[in-house]
Amino acid sequence: MSNLILNEGYYNNNNFFEGGSGSKIFLKGRRILDLSFCAGSLLLGHNSKIFIESLKEIHRKKISSLASPNLQANNFAKLLKKVITYKDKFIFCNSGTEAITKALRISFSISNKSMIIATTGSWHGSVDNLLFSPDKMLRPTPISSGILNSHKQNLKFIPYNNIEKSKKIILKNKLKINCIIVEPMQASLPLHEAKNYLMFLRQISKKHNIILIFDELITGLRTNGSTLQNYFKIKPDISTFGKCFGGGFPIGIIGITKKVYQNLSKKNKKVFFGGTFSANSISTYVGMRTTDYILKNKKKIFKKLEKFSSLFENTMNNFFKSHMIPAKVYRFKSLIRVVFTDRLTEEGSRGNFFISKKLQRVEKIRKFLQKKNIYIPSNGLIYFSDQTSLQDINYLIKNLKLAFKT
Ligand SMILES: Cc1ncc(COP(=O)(O)O)c(C=O)c1O
Structure with missing residues (x-):
């Protein structure tokens, strides 16, 4: 049955997230690592204290x-x-x-x-x-x-x-x-x-x-x-x-x-x-x-966010380099984007969150990650929150590497 809701993401989709806690969101009994955090709104994670x-x-x-x-x-x-x-x-x-x-x-x-x-x-x-x-x-x-x-x-x-x-x-x-x-x-x-x-x-x-x-x-x-x-x-x-x-x-x-x-x-x-x-x-x-x-807690919160974000950035960029994969992680603080090209000089391409020719590949990566219980939003923007743990980051790195290799 076609969907009643016309908002983006609803068309042809029967996976409706039900809620979230900490760094995870829930879908049909699964706990999925969230990289969206309500499009970057939940700096403290889902259902924070x-x-x-x-x-x-x-x-x-x-x-x-x-x-x-x-x-x-x-x-x-x-x-x-x-x-x-x-x-x-x-x-x-x-x-x-x-x-x-x-x-x-x-x-x-x-x-x-x-x-x-x-x-x-x-x-x-x-x-x-x-x-x-x-x-x-x-x-x-x-x-x-x-x-x-x-x-x-x-x-x-x-x-x-x-x-x-x-x-x-x-x-x-x-x-x-x-x-x-x-x-x-x-x-x-x-x-x-x-x-x-x-x-x-x-x-x-x-x-x-x-x-x-x-x-x-x-x-x-x-x-x-x-x-x-x-x-x-x-x-x-x-x-x-x-x-x-x-x-x-x-x-x-x-x-x-x-x-x-x-x-x-x-x-x-x-x-x-x-x-x-x-x-x-x-x-x-x-x-x-x-x-x-x-x-009141900014020192603690942003020190941890910086540590985890830079760990992700450095590990992935080293991996892309050593495997000669044309991709790069760009980051400012805990706002991160994986760009699926190593040529990003043309002005026009900045606006497109994913370079159009690579769209199919990007979708494959998203689907791969979703199977591993990781949710990356379709615009490719990754956010970490105060409740994203070191374990979450390592799990993400491991599976993103696997996704690129596969
Ligand atoms: C930089 C920027 N400006 C404006 C907006 C629009 O905000 P909203 O989605 O709350 O209408 C967004 C949303 O993602 C944004 O990232």
């Missing part, structure tokens, strides 16, 4: 779902100020997609210019303005039906990490550009050396009065309990966060600098941020408790 405690506290303290201004959201914002130090005000919503949509709305209300500059390889969720991928000439091509042509006309791509080419495109369009949006550390290819490029984006955007937006959905909190902007000391005008900050509950957060806030106030701009569950008391309570725990 703090998650369960938060739910019990919600019950005990009678914290109900509140759409009206509530203490929980206010307390969370105070805590966020300590982590996201470059930001002055926060707006809560329910997903990364919503955060990006509203970040763009803020940006468009600051100036009348209408062009968005996006970088190749960045992903910003289900936002109509940005649901495009660049072709070889960097022209935007929609990746979904139903995207209005007007979005295409207002979008230009620049090649991530290529200062020369990006500069040319930005200078050519400088009077039309409203904002530059970038996933500063790209999940599609995490590169440490991105700092120079991000500094260039900051300089050129400042010079030409262009808003700079950092999409830190993944890097927020996962960067050693801080943010990438703090880590690199670069101050974008608007930033978006979510995932780990929700501790397993849906959340999106927009942070704006004092300057952006003053700009909106000065021009008396009223930007609409409403939504039934925006700043709701349950998500913000669990988010606050999780963030607080992570901050």
